[in-house]
Amino acid sequence: MGNTNSFAQTKTDLSKANIEKLLNEAYTKFKDVKEGKNADYIKELANVDPNIFGIALVTTDGTVYTKGDIGSMVSIQSVSKVFVMAQILEELGPQAIQDKIGVDATGVRFNSIVAVELQKGKEINPMVNPGAIAATSLVAGADSAAKWKSILQKQSDFAGRQLTVNQPVYVSEAGDNLRNQAIAHLLLAYGRMYFDPVQATDIYTKQCAINVNAKDLATMAATLANGGVNPVTKKKIVSPQTVQYTLPVMATAGLYDDSGIWYYNSGLPAKSGVGGGLLAVCPGKFGIAVVSPPLDAAGNSVKAQKVIKYVVEQLKVDPFLIEPKK
Numbered sequence: 001m002g003n004t005n006s007f008a009q010t011k012t013d014l015s016k017a018n019i020e021k022l023l024n025e026a027y028t029k030f031k032d033v034k035e036g037k038n039a040d041y042i043k044e045l046a047n048v049d050p051n052i053f054g055i056a057l058v059t060t061d062g063t064v065y066t067k068g069d070i071g072s073m074v075s076i077q078s079v080s081k082v083f084v085m086a087q088i089l090e091e092l093g094p095q096a097i098q099d100k101i102g103v104d105a106t107g108v109r110f111n112s113i114v115a116v117e118l119q120k121g122k123e124i125n126p127m128v129n130p131g132a133i134a135a136t137s138l139v140a141g142a143d144s145a146a147k148w149k150s151i152l153q154k155q156s157d158f159a160g161r162q163l164t165v166n167q168p169v170y171v172s173e174a175g176d177n178l179r180n181q182a183i184a185h186l187l188l189a190y191g192r193m194y195f196d197p198v199q200a201t202d203i204y205t206k207q208c209a210i211n212v213n214a215k216d217l218a219t220m221a222a223t224l225a226n227g228g229v230n231p232v233t234k235k236k237i238v239s240p241q242t243v244q245y246t247l248p249v250m251a252t253a254g255l256y257d258d259s260g261i262w263y264y265n266s267g268l269p270a271k272s273g274v275g276g277g278l279l280a281v282c283p284g285k286f287g288i289a290v291v292s293p294p295l296d297a298a299g300n301s302v303k304a305q306k307v308i309k310y311v312v313e314q315l316k317v318d319p320f321l322i323e324p325k326k
């Protein structure tokens, strides 16, 4: 008889056979979903093949599982914000991020100017554009080139390989990012931009154009799941404390104004990007990511949300799922 007064997190089956089975199931179940539409406010993103569909899961012991299209790359977009946040947490510590940027959800669209104006540049967070551009402006480096080099290196370290920029996406967005420039200037007006606003926006735009596949994103997520050590390369990228302060902001703001719905349904910190990438972190266990460009109205990949939610449910890894001890 089980002791019904005693509750614990549900045991999960992370065996090779089970993970492979679940990724196959999820792929088959959702491959024909036709909902959603590529982002087109960045012109080049409208030209990306909407049928790209790749899934990857990387465990904290470094085992890599993939299904579907892992060869095709998409631009990382907002997913990069997580790793720039981790980078400045490493450099400045948690209190500075809370004071200089903020760590509260804005409740409005990721590129909202109103959010900045309403809060006089405060109460934003590094997962939405204003906080992310402020975060980029805080990265150490003597000039723009040095800051960019260090950002690209950090993102690459998380992924475990040298990442490169998708030039057409960068050029397309850089020629058309007046809204982000306006945000950066408004932050400057409120004393919350920490480098030249035009250059900070340019570095931010370049960081968003870094090319990744599902395996890269899952490895980046797995590095967070593994306390900051990349489980594939075994290299220490950030400290456990940095991970501890990054994940809650992903939980509250990782999927923009649908962050609450996502967290309610999965219990896992996650981050999406308008390129169609979405990663989620299961602390101590694994990172999972999906690449599929068509997005819902909030700007999150439709298929990616479905796949990750399915796998998380089947594995029973929602940390809030507490059951009577057997």
Ligand SMILES: NC(=O)CC[C@H](N)C(=O)O
Pocket: 076, 077, 078, 079, 110, 111, 129, 173, 180, 205, 208, 272, 273, 274, 275, 299
């Ligand atoms: N949500 C996103 O992925 C947005 C990133 C994009 N580069 C922008 O600034 O609009």
